[in-house]
Amino acid sequence: MAKASENIVLHVADVHKTFGGLHALSDVDLSIEEAKTHAIIGPNGAGKSTLLNVIVGLLPPTRGAVVLDGEVLTGKKPHEINQMGVARVFQTPEIFIDLSVIDNVMVSAFAKRDGAFKLKFSKSLENEKEINQRAVKILTEFGLEDKMQEHAGSLSRGHKRRLELAMCLIQQPRILLLDEPTAGMSRHDTNTTIDLLKDIKATGMTIVIIEHDMHVVFSLADKVSVLAGGRIIAEGTPDEMRASTIVKKAYLGEAS
Amino acid sequence: MFNIPKKDAITFVLFAIVVLTMPIWLTPFGASYPALLQKFAIYALLAVGYNLLFGLTGYLSFGHAAFLGVGSYAAVWSFKLLSMNPVLALSFAILFSGIFALAIGYISLRRSGIYFSILTLAFAQMSYKLAYSVLSPITHGETGLQLTLQDPRAIDLMFIERGSSLPTSNLFGISMSGYSGFYFTAIILLIGFFIAQKITSSPFGMMLKGIKSNENRMNYTGFNTKPYMLTVFVISGIYAGVAGGLLSITDPLAGAERMQWTASGELVLMTILGGVGTLIGPVIGAWLIKYFENIFSAWNESVLHGFFAFLPDGFEDIVVTISSKFVGEGWHLTLGLMFVLVVVFLPGGIMEGARRIGTMFKNNKDKKTKQSSDSEKGEG
Ligand SMILES: Nc1ncnc2c1ncn2[C@@H]1O[C@H](COP(=O)(O)OP(=O)(O)O)[C@@H](O)[C@H]1O
Ligand SMILES: [Mg+2]
Numbered sequence: 001m002a003k004a005s006e007n008i009v010l011h012v013a014d015v016h017k018t019f020g021g022l023h024a025l026s027d028v029d030l031s032i033e034e035a036k037t038h039a040i041i042g043p044n045g046a047g048k049s050t051l052l053n054v055i056v057g058l059l060p061p062t063r064g065a066v067v068l069d070g071e072v073l074t075g076k077k078p079h080e081i082n083q084m085g086v087a088r089v090f091q092t093p094e095i096f097i098d099l100s101v102i103d104n105v106m107v108s109a110f111a112k113r114d115g116a117f118k119l120k121f122s123k124s125l126e127n128e129k130e131i132n133q134r135a136v137k138i139l140t141e142f143g144l145e146d147k148m149q150e151h152a153g154s155l156s157r158g159h160k161r162r163l164e165l166a167m168c169l170i171q172q173p174r175i176l177l178l179d180e181p182t183a184g185m186s187r188h189d190t191n192t193t194i195d196l197l198k199d200i201k202a203t204g205m206t207i208v209i210i211e212h213d214m215h216v217v218f219s220l221a222d223k224v225s226v227l228a229g230g231r232i233i234a235e236g237t238p239d240e241m242r243a244s245t246i247v248k249k250a251y252l253g254e255a256s
Numbered sequence: 257m258f259n260i261p262k263k264d265a266i267t268f269v270l271f272a273i274v275v276l277t278m279p280i281w282l283t284p285f286g287a288s289y290p291a292l293l294q295k296f297a298i299y300a301l302l303a304v305g306y307n308l309l310f311g312l313t314g315y316l317s318f319g320h321a322a323f324l325g326v327g328s329y330a331a332v333w334s335f336k337l338l339s340m341n342p343v344l345a346l347s348f349a350i351l352f353s354g355i356f357a358l359a360i361g362y363i364s365l366r367r368s369g370i371y372f373s374i375l376t377l378a379f380a381q382m383s384y385k386l387a388y389s390v391l392s393p394i395t396h397g398e399t400g401l402q403l404t405l406q407d408p409r410a411i412d413l414m415f416i417e418r419g420s421s422l423p424t425s426n427l428f429g430i431s432m433s434g435y436s437g438f439y440f441t442a443i444i445l446l447i448g449f450f451i452a453q454k455i456t457s458s459p460f461g462m463m464l465k466g467i468k469s470n471e472n473r474m475n476y477t478g479f480n481t482k483p484y485m486l487t488v489f490v491i492s493g494i495y496a497g498v499a500g501g502l503l504s505i506t507d508p509l510a511g512a513e514r515m516q517w518t519a520s521g522e523l524v525l526m527t528i529l530g531g532v533g534t535l536i537g538p539v540i541g542a543w544l545i546k547y548f549e550n551i552f553s554a555w556n557e558s559v560l561h562g563f564f565a566f567l568p569d570g571f572e573d574i575v576v577t578i579s580s581k582f583v584g585e586g587w588h589l590t591l592g593l594m595f596v597l598v599v600v601f602l603p604g605g606i607m608e609g610a611r612r613i614g615t616m617f618k619n620n621k622d623k624k625t626k627q628s629s630d631s632e633k634g635e636g
Binding site for chain 2: 056098106107112171
């Protein structure tokens with residue numbers, strides 16, 4: 001047990017979130033292990049996005065705390081939480097639609113260096129070229145190399161998602177949060193995304209993925225937590241979840 | 257520091273040529289007298305600086321006239337107390353407008369969107385009103401702050417005797433009025449334009465564009481956007497302060513009306529008319545509005561008669577009567593109509609119009625070359 005907790009990257013400790021009278025999250029306790037992919041599934045309105053919002057500092061929890069590598073995130077600002085290594089892909093892509101694709105990635109790369117605002121012009125000149133090369137490299141890996149100069153707003157939805165993922169990864173985050181990365185995608189695009197995420201996983205990245213599509217969950221996840229009505233009702237390996245009757249009743253049965 | 261992209265270098269050289277030759281090419285438009293040329297350079301600088309804030313970040317300040325006013329007062333006080341040297345006056349304009357922008361920006365930037373605009377407007381109007389009342393020992397209220405024969409001018413009077421007439425600002429003997437004054441303002445404009453180019457193409461500029469595009473994303477990407485906003489707000493305020501300083505340098509009289517909200521509004525008009533977010537657009541906007549305000553407003557029926565003399569007599573009278581409503585006092589009407597047309601049909605301002613015409617020509621040319629190559633093929 002002691003050994004396992006050493007490998008915990010992110011700990012969501014008894015988080016509770018209410019909106020007025022609505023209990024969006026109740027006693028949610030999650031431990032995300034290093035280099036593992038942890039899926040969170042559950043019906044619409046279960047509180048999955050709310051959970052991510054609490055983690056990234058968009059919403060303060062009513063009770064409880066979020067801890068990254070032993071440091072409490074709760075109470076910090078979104079930009080500070082990102083600086084500590086939390087990167088998120090949103091359910092609807094959040095990108096800079098007026099900037100070119102390459103600039104989108106460059107801005108993210110600069111954030112790691114300049115996010116906290118230090119006026120070091122000499123330093124910024126030195127690294128610009130290197131950052132540009134890294135941006136080109138990652139866009140090429142993501143198959144966006146021939147779209148680099150296009151406006152990000154003109155990309156297809158699937159490409160926007162992929163761009164947002166590239167923006168997160170160029171920051172070399174400690175943990176990657178994905179909110180339904182394949183929602184609204186064709187089977188073919190979904191499979192491409194699965195392959196991409198498998199590659200990312202293979203680099204040793206710690207991933208939290210919220211997903212509707214069971215095919216995606218079973219191809220990627222090492223561990224699955226089921227959220228329903230703001231509570232975690234089951235947790236285990238994908239196979240255990242497939243076999244669980246509670247899960248079937250609460251979620252799988254209704255979804256398929 | 258000086259390595260700028262090739263495209264920017266070309267733009268800068270062309271811009272410099274256009275600005276420095278203004279006394280020549282503005283002659284046919286009747287606008288090449290020094291006082292107006294100086295205004296063209298000064299308001300272009302003001303618009304370039306304003307666009308750094310509004311164009312890059314999308315934050316609409318309605319209070320930049322306050323910084324213009326502060327710069328004007330600082331420069332005149334520098335003349336009165338120390339010296340008629342314009343560089344010294346500009347240094348004070350920069351210092352005081354910078355401090356002012358820091359204070360106003362610090363508070364106004366706690367909000368964004370319309371609330372930010374209203375806060376800046378409130379501060380500017382407050383400054384304007386205070387200049388007439390509480391602060392009149394500094395601003396000399398309604399009379400305005402001007403030079404007097406009794407001014408201490410501590411530095412100047414160490415070197416020269418007090419004259420019997422009011423001195424004019426001069427840089428080591430070069431007068432800051434007339435054409436030499438224009439060239440001084442033009443050089444400051446070029447420096448300001450260069451810095452603006454530099455900022456726009458730098459990573460800092462890229463981050464400002466990121467703020468305009470999606471400020472939330474900037475936060476989740478790890479940016480603390482507030483200090484970035486404050487920095488550009490202060491830079492932009494200093495541009496306005498320098499413009500105000502230049503107004504005083506070319507004509508040492510500072511009045512509170514420079515701080516009124518209409519002056520800020522005019523600046524917004526200039527930027528939108530020319531093209532928000534482009535470097536050249538706001539300059540063109542500034543020139544157009546200043547041209548209208550100073551030249552077009554002086555046109556009257558006899559000018560129009562001269563203009564339409566080629567028409568048959570009766571018809572000429574009708575045309576003149578109708579068009580006279582749009583010139584002279586009616587210049588606001590023309591400007592207003594132009595503004596409406598631009599916003600409705602060219603949301604990117606005059607620069608978008610220029611770009612569209614550019615691509616139209618290019619397409620035409622492409623078509624022609626294609627046609628000619630096709631016909632060659634046909635013949636072959
Ligand atoms: N900012 C908010 N204010 C009020 N209610 C919210 C807010 N965000 C989410 N909710 C509510 O909380 C519940 C959980 O929403 P959400 O986390 O988006 O669910 P999921 O992502 O699992 O579909 C829903 O009932 C939703 O209406
Ligand atoms: Mg959701």
